[in-house]
Amino acid sequence: MMLSANIILIGAFLLLLLLGTPIAVALGLSGVAGILTGLDQYALGTVGTNTYNSIAKYPLIAIPLFVLTGVIFERSGVARRLVEFAAYFVGPRRGGLAVVAIVVCMIMGGMAGSGPADAAAVATVMIPSMRRAGYPNAFSASVIAAAASTAILIPPSIALIVYGVMVPGTDIRALFAAGLTPGLLAGIFIAIPTLIISRKHGFGATEAGDAGPKRRFMDIFIQALPGLMAPVIILGGLRSGLFTPTETAVVAVFYGIFIGLFVYRELRFRDIYKAMAESAETSAVIMLIIALAGIFAWAGGTLGAFDSAANALLSITDNGWVILAAIMVILLFAGMLLDGVSIYLITLPLIIPVAQTYDWNLTWLGVLMALNIAIGQFTPPVAVNLIVTARIARVPIESTVPWVIWMVLSMVVLLGLMMAVPDIALWLPKALGYVV
Amino acid sequence: ADYKEEYKVSTVVPAPFPWGLAAEKWVELVRERSDGRINMKVYPGAQLVSGDQTKEFAAMRQGIIDMAVGSTINWSPQVKELNIFSMPFLMPDYAALDALTQGPVGKELFSIIEKRGVVPLGWAENGFRELTNSKLDVKTPADLNGLKIRVVGSPLYLDTFTALGANPTQMSWADAQPALATGAVDGQENPLSIFTVAKLQNVGQKHVTLWGYVADPLIFGVSKRVWETFTPEDQDLLRKAAVDAGVYGVEVARKGITAQDDSTLKDIEGMGVTITRLSDAERQAFVDATRGVYEKWAKEIGPDLVKTAEESVANRKQ
């Protein structure tokens, strides 16, 4: 009876997912189906309590706040100044503007908690000038979508907040610190195929002649400084212990509003309302998945579905590395179809027992999963960053595949490197004195 | 009878905390004595209510959870009379705590709980809650002035710490540990078993005050809906097993932290932590400072019940 309930739980989820049911509803309803098969009608009362309790958690307040931070900085005119700043260093050369886009995505990633706001900000500013410099729009959309995925590795990161809330004994600040180095490396691993492709096809060849009027470094720097300070404030606030992650998020929101209103003066009060409304809706979409996935997780936990899946995984082989590699492959495929939060909610209950069996470091595992989810953000067909940049570039998503595939492959190489050398992630939290 | 394949038992902290040990003991005794007919499983971390331990009682009443070994603090939002154990300085020692749980107060509470849809079977223990902080040895209420203290979720706790001049902050246990580590919060209050198992000395909690201001007994409970499906013989079996598991649970909870056996206290001191023991006069200063809170909450909880409790404490066996 329990076994068939498990099959119904998983089967119903996959069926509903493929039919195009909203992922949140697919999770909740398949949980209901599992409960009705394997437990009793009273257990269905969990649909009331768990829906509420799954999201009524204080650390989750950081999620809407870091979504809002990203939107506020997107609207406040930071991206354009950062582009000028980065372009000054890179200079006009083949592939130069593409590298500028990557660098700006990474700096903006130090303000935004998720990829799409980052992708939107940079794509809006960069795609027109990249087009003038001879980059095809599909290529620009690919580069920016891939680079914006660093936003969930470079702190702050919504994915790592969800992981920290779900996995007891992990410290969100340690997770944030562990994400920084892999996030910077991810930028480099995206830049490598970007430069090779640009050279080979001569993208950006017209940049040299399009240098525009020369401006003094100090002007450009002072203009970019308030934007450059934002990641410093966020990282510094977390590091110093002045603020909890939630408080850091709200300080960043108020800083962004201040910069937009009074320093750059590109933000109006009306924009603040719009930013609040839009980020409330975006956060609600994420949070509804967390709410209804609570039913799925409750059903899977009480029916023993996660335990049997973990045991099945462990029975394949005794070799921890093979199992880790298998998990990473499963996550990569899941990343093609599912958003990051859903992936955590569905897979963590079965991955954590496996991790405990092999004594894997949970902070390292969290960052590995975040890197996996980052890759998923620009791997078609469901690729939130790519949807945003393709829309702004006005190209069909299919047209980005020949370009974006190389960035996916490059990031998979980085994933392998991080599996082999945990200290790539862990040296920084260790150096900062966090328990990892 | 048509029994479930598995009965789900909710707890907040797992073994090796005394709380988890008591729950596991219950499961084990029931399995043995029923020859495996009644199969229970402990789900720690309040995972059956998505981590919100204050919803455990309501979920049991609705039949979402079959059974629980729950804290009186966590059940007090639904059973306000359980706040009696959180009345500041009502119980001076273990004998007083036992006089309440094993006396007329315990009986009265069990009948209230049963009226609210949960069948209570026995008592175990999380322990007396002691104060720890990173700043100074707290000997007087004045020492608490301005200290930021993380407290558990009940309005009575906020009132008590506010009356003592401290700055109480409510946060989940998950948030509390980083907050203590960074100094965003100075101190916390919990049974010593939580201090040792969670290694709070590593997050700067170097000052412990043994003031025993409140206690946190645990109750073995079964959803009434589930209870009625058992035969009278099996109901008896479950109840006796709970009582026996409770005796064991109380024993492990008190191990090493009593006057007779203070080995755990010695271990804590060995880790560079100072332990402050209050004299009767020092303790009285805290009693006086929280008297207003005590009187306000006596009305909320029920003056008769509080009076019975005071009598039980006064007449306790020493």
Added chain:
Amino acid sequence: MASSPVQDDEPEAVRDVDRPAVSGRVEEVLAAAAMAGICVISFGNVVVRYATNASFAATEEISIFLLVFMTMIGASLAFTRGGHIRITAIVDRLPRTARISVMMLTHALTLIMFALVAWYGTKLTLDEWEFGETSPALGYPSWIYTVWLPLISLAIIARVIGRARREWRAHKTDAMLTDPATGDDVLPGDAADPTGAKRGTSA
């Protein structure tokens, strides 16, 4: 990108699908207000903690409630606009009739889900009311927080029905449309609607 769902270059039928009879502005204002509330309370906590010695502790309960409220009300808005994350790769490749049928089926499934949340949310609220349950921090009656779960679920049900009706109408009156931006085929209500991509963001 503008947050408004209406852009000039969208086909008329696509715009109609995103135009409910009762404006989504209701939810939008409430969701934005909840977000603003969270910001003000959280920022207030920081300021009070560093500037004074006073306690602002119990506000966590309000922040958490605002988070739940914002989630439900924002989800309602996203249902109005078809902004929830879902996989459309297969549905988009179905023939027209099959496609609208599957879309209507997923709306029906969504209705069942929120009918269950409304039903069990009501039971939960009544239980809390009947037994006089109080909130852990402020000691308020718990039902004043919980009641919004079933209430907004009812609003979501209404929104899903409205969306289904508009999509059905558009299906009846319009031929297959082509999105000028991407060249994709657009049946009104597709995930391909312009701001949907932005809204369906995730971690």
